[in-house]
Amino acid sequence: MRTTLVIARRELAGYFATPVASVFIVIFLVLLGALTFNLGNFLDRNQADLQPFFTFVPWVLLLLVPAVTMRLWAEERRSGTIELLLTLPVTQAQAVIGKFLAAWAFCAIALLLTFPIVITVNFLGRPDNGVIACGYLGAILVAGAFLSVGSALSALTKNQVIAFVLAVALCFVLAMASYPLVTDFLGAHLPAMTDVARRIGVLERFQDFTRGIVSLNDLIYFASVIVFFLFLNTVILEARRAD
Amino acid sequence: MLARAHPRGQRGLILGYAGLGGLHRAAVAVFGRSGNRAGDAALIEIEGLTKRFGTFTAVDRVSFTVPRGEVLGFLGPNGAGKSTTMRMLAGFVTPTEGTARVAGFDVQTRPVQARRELGFLPEGAPTYPDMTVIGFLGFCAGVRGYHGAARNRRVEQALALTGLEPVAVQPVETLSKGFKRRVGLAQALLHDPPVLVLDEPTDGLDPNQKHEVRTLIRRMAPEKAIVISTHILEEVDAVCTRAIVIAAGRIVADDTPAALERLHPSGRLDDVFRALTTKQAA
């Protein structure tokens, strides 16, 4: 556990040692702000909630989380530091979880930096802050799910562009899995999978959170997605670390 | 005619006894560990190690053992399979066949224990470029289970051993090549491991530093089993008690530097190396 945290701490410090962190956070906030206020008509709705904000959060995460994860393993491989890291007395799982935790903490920081919008809505009206807190919890879980997907794919290739594109694609499918876009396609080609797809849609789960519902089901769902992809990450790493 | 002229076990045994008498007890006291079966078994044991990339065989049934007190020079032309062998020993590359043990721990089945006993300098000495030297070594110490004061002490010792104090707070990416190499070396020595595997440790160092590193290796030699790969043949004379020459993945010679030199009329290691490795290629 301590080893995992040492790795996570190094990773997290790594984000802030380069412009990656500031660029990411600024783009994240600007994009989210622009979408919420312009497309979402945040102010014109005259409602004291963050519904328009939370509508866009998953989409911004879908774009930016793969930008964080694309370098996780691809960069280690390119620079050869993977040989150093994996010949220290750490297990693959510790390395994978350490990196994941750092990326997750980083995304959580970015999400929490949207707090001015919470202040704004509290200033203008009387929102249900419990619902808002649930929304943030859901957003952090969505980020975690996307991060685990992106991290696993980053272990697959040395090429960061490929890691990015694959991660966006797979996160998109995972997000939309319960929507007609995906279920209709599966219904036509792979009927057996339709039912599975309905259960694994990220967006639908997230919407529960934005309505202020935190169900055990949803929590278990996000935990399983994250554990599954991190496990996949260790398997890929084990098979391909020296290639 | 040259290959394996030497019955390997014997000299190892003699050296082993010479080195192990009181030193083993001292070493156990220093490292505070009892995991390695250092009393009788060699610290590095490699048996039939083979690595194939597709149909290409990079390392072909390589076997050797290194007891405490021995400095093994690992020689061979570019692409001979030196780095691949060392990577398998460090548990980074998975062998296609064969086994490797570090201090008695199989690198496949007990990887974490094996790596605790090992200091490994990967080829090219990769380090995290954004980190400062102190930050990087502190990270390695933390992963190796040192925290607080113990960690600072380890880092300071490693800095002093490799002459890195003047650049301690500089980001690694701003260092010259030789200093980067020293950072990699410091990382390998940090925890004072009984087994050292160093892939081209003196590559890119200036003559003074080469001398320093060789002195350092010689000084550590009695308590450790050390494998270094190198293309600098005078280094073999300077620090190694034994040399293995590999070509196209196979061991073509395994002997003391002095015995190897006698294999060629000129008595020069360069000529022996050329004779051994070009004959293999032909």
Ligand SMILES: Nc1ncnc2c1ncn2[C@@H]1O[C@H](COP(=O)(O)OP(=O)(O)OP(=O)(O)O)[C@@H](O)[C@H]1O
């Ligand atoms: N991941 C890999 N995939 C395919 N071939 C590889 C891989 N790694 C190494 N090889 C091949 O294995 C052979 C041995 O490489 P290795 O790096 O062990 O050589 P070396 O003896 O260390 O050479 P040098 O003196 O140049 O460092 C080379 O032919 C190399 O091309």
Ligand SMILES: [Mg+2]
């Ligand atoms: Mg090499």
